[in-house]
Amino acid sequence: MSIQKIMVIGAGQMGSGIAQVAAQTGFQVILQDIKDEYLARGLKVIEKNLTHNIEKGKISVEEKEQILARFQLTTELGLASEADFIIEAATENMGTKTKIFQELDQIARPDVILASNTSSLPITEIAAVTGRPNQVIGMHFMNPVPVMPLVEVIRGLATTDVVYQTVENLAKTMKKTPVEVNDFPGFISNRVLLPMINEAIYTVYEGVATPEAVDQVMKLGMNHPMGPLELADFIGLDTCLSIMEILHEGLGDSKYRPCPLLRKYVKAGWLGRKTGRGFYVYE
Numbered sequence: 001m002s003i004q005k006i007m008v009i010g011a012g013q014m015g016s017g018i019a020q021v022a023a024q025t026g027f028q029v030i031l032q033d034i035k036d037e038y039l040a041r042g043l044k045v046i047e048k049n050l051t052h053n054i055e056k057g058k059i060s061v062e063e064k065e066q067i068l069a070r071f072q073l074t075t076e077l078g079l080a081s082e083a084d085f086i087i088e089a090a091t092e093n094m095g096t097k098t099k100i101f102q103e104l105d106q107i108a109r110p111d112v113i114l115a116s117n118t119s120s121l122p123i124t125e126i127a128a129v130t131g132r133p134n135q136v137i138g139m140h141f142m143n144p145v146p147v148m149p150l151v152e153v154i155r156g157l158a159t160t161d162v163v164y165q166t167v168e169n170l171a172k173t174m175k176k177t178p179v180e181v182n183d184f185p186g187f188i189s190n191r192v193l194l195p196m197i198n199e200a201i202y203t204v205y206e207g208v209a210t211p212e213a214v215d216q217v218m219k220l221g222m223n224h225p226m227g228p229l230e231l232a233d234f235i236g237l238d239t240c241l242s243i244m245e246i247l248h249e250g251l252g253d254s255k256y257r258p259c260p261l262l263r264k265y266v267k268a269g270w271l272g273r274k275t276g277r278g279f280y281v282y283e
């Protein structure tokens with residue numbers, strides 16, 4: 001089966017990034033979210049990024065138009081019947097994702113692979129709610145998607161070699177570097193990254209230092225491009241908390257307990273950049 005049309009579920013920061021990269025690498029794209037305003041917001045970010053690419057001389061005005069012409073926007077899952085490949089990038093919540101996968105399983109052609117961009121939820125558990133667990137896989141892009149070269153490709157328990165190979169090839173066609181990972185909580189990226197971010201939050205919680213000081217130490221002392229708290233705000237504090245909860249529950253070790261300050265910020269609606277406030281305040 002050749003993949004020409006990719007459907008992306010969720011037009012948030014990850015979904016819109018994945019949709020942009022798919023359209024830029026020649027695929028037709030169906031972008032779905034639950035409300036028109038979220039689709040409009042996602043498309044606005046894509047248009048802004050493409051305009052920036054024109055200013056940088058990376059693409060022409062005509063290419064921008066061609067890329068945008070590849071998009072179909074919808075608030076319904078029904079167009080999944082037209083897709084050759086589907087990747088879900090909705091909110092990091094097992095209930096949300098299993099509902100989407102159950103519906104997609106009914107609508108999508110039987111040969112179609114269903115991928116999830118989940119940061120940490122078990123692929124095997126998502127796959128188990130469908131009638132095609134051998135065709136369910138994790139395709140985990142990094143934020144910001146247009147810039148970061150990595151895609152973790154996560155095999156669920158039942159994922160076949162053919163399905164894995166198709167997704168590895170797709171990641172390469174999308175000009176990304178795939179890395180194979182087995183299905184364990186947090187995969188590689190977030191098993192390593194999130195405990196560092198959580199520990200950085202503990203240093204603020206325990207009064208060791210201010211967020212600015214923690215970030216400065218990691219940027220100037222360890223050459224990280226962003227400090228861990230700046231990065232947490234960028235990822236989204238709700239997503240960070242979900243990942244820590246999955247690590248804590250899935251690995252059963254108290255070293256993964258989410259910092260109470262992280263919980264408090266999420267309860268307050270301080271989710272980072274996307275809500276204008278997290279460890280820092282944004283315009």
Ligand SMILES: CC(=O)CC(=O)SCCNC(=O)CCNC(=O)[C@H](O)C(C)(C)COP(=O)(O)OP(=O)(O)OC[C@H]1O[C@@H](n2cnc3c(N)ncnc32)[C@H](O)[C@@H]1OP(=O)(O)O
Nearest residue numbers: 049052056119141142143144146147189190225226231235
């Ligand atoms: C939670 C998970 O499940 C997994 C994850 O994704 S964890 C998060 C992983 N990501 C990271 O760790 C990102 C760490 N940060 C960085 O690498 C860098 O700060 C950064 C790439 C985001 C920005 O780089 P920078 O050099 O500080 O800033 P800047 O010069 O403005 O940007 C570099 C380029 O990236 C582009 N860019 C920056 N942010 C962007 C965004 N959100 N969307 C699209 N492009 C973006 C800029 O336009 C610029 O492109 P040009 O060279 O064409 O001008």
Ligand SMILES: NC(=O)C1=CN([C@@H]2O[C@H](COP(=O)(O)OP(=O)(O)OC[C@H]3O[C@@H](n4cnc5c(N)ncnc54)[C@H](OP(=O)(O)O)[C@@H]3O)[C@@H](O)[C@H]2O)C=CC1
Nearest residue numbers: 010012013014015033034038089090091092118119143235
């Ligand atoms: N943030 C990051 O750095 C990374 C995140 N991820 C993963 O990507 C996924 C998306 O994260 P991110 O883009 O940051 O989150 P966002 O909150 O930016 O976007 C999620 C989008 O999905 C929408 N949505 C919620 N429920 C549904 C549904 N039933 N059907 C369709 N769309 C829905 C949300 O709408 P609404 O606003 O109404 O909720 C929102 O527009 C998560 O699984 C996350 O773990 C992976 C890599 C990095």
